[in-house]
Amino acid sequence: MSSQVRGGTRWKRFALVMVPSVVATAAVGVGLAQGALAASFSVSGQSFKVRADKLVGHDFVQYGSVATGMDPEGKNGAHAVAVSGFSDATITNMCQSVVTPNLPFGLGSVTLQLKAGTDPEKPVEATNLYLDVAELDADAYFEHIDIGVAAGDMGKPGIQAGTEKAVNPNGFAQRAKTATLTNVKQTAWATTAGTFKLSNLSLRLHSGVKECY
Incomplete structure (x- = not known):
């Protein structure tokens, strides 16, 4: 691929990343609430990192799936993920961060870093939350956990709407009434939520690589 084409592609990806994610999530949340669209989309060719002090979730489910989209060179790409x-x-x-490398005009790499829920009294709040995870490190505590459940028999919230074809309904899954994760470090390909409330939102661009961890 020539340098001109590569540079143009990176500018397009950079522009898409710069759109504040809270706006896109709000629009998706309205559609989901009204039953207007399924939570299915083509993932970008860039994974992102998320760090958090604590995540407390109810009706936890986890199963294997495939996130499909385009790789950084514009080719079809597929990624095996553990969906939580x-x-x-x-x-x-x-803290969420994504790095766009090798931008033209001498800009080099640029990191978008988003922070929210910094006040323990005002955490980030989400409903119908799905995380397409590639890597996860955390301390985990589960209440009423079932390991080895068939993915198609997990109960609520169940397999993410619109992604059923990427999931084996008889495949391995687990569920729990409550999941508490602390000291979370996660690499993911996508996050989807019916609603996503980001208190004390801060979005900044940093020259160079400045990831959340």
Whole structure:
């Protein structure tokens, strides 16, 4: 791929990343609440990192799936993911970062960093939350957990609407009434929520690589 084409592609990806995610999430949340659209989309060719002090979620489910989209070179890409779903969740001191490398005009790499829920009394709040996870490190505590459940028999919130074709309904899954994760470090390909309330939202661009962890 020539340098001109590569540079143009990166500018397009950079522009898409710059759109504040809270606006997009709010629009999706309205559609989901009204039953107007399924929570299915083509993932970008960039994963992102999330760090949080604490996540407390109810009706936890986890199962294997495939996130499909385009890789950084514009080719079809597919990523095996562990999907974690919650009917509702609160997240304390959340940081999300994504790096766009090798921008033209001498800009080099640029990091978008988003922080929210920094006040323990006002955490991030989400409903119908689904995380397409590639890597996760945390201290975990589960209440009333069932391991080895068939994915199609997990109960609420169940398999994410619109992604059923990517999931084996007889495949391995687990569920719990409550999941508490602390010292969370996560790499993910996508996050979807019916509603996503970001208190004390701060969005900044940083020159170079400045990820959340």
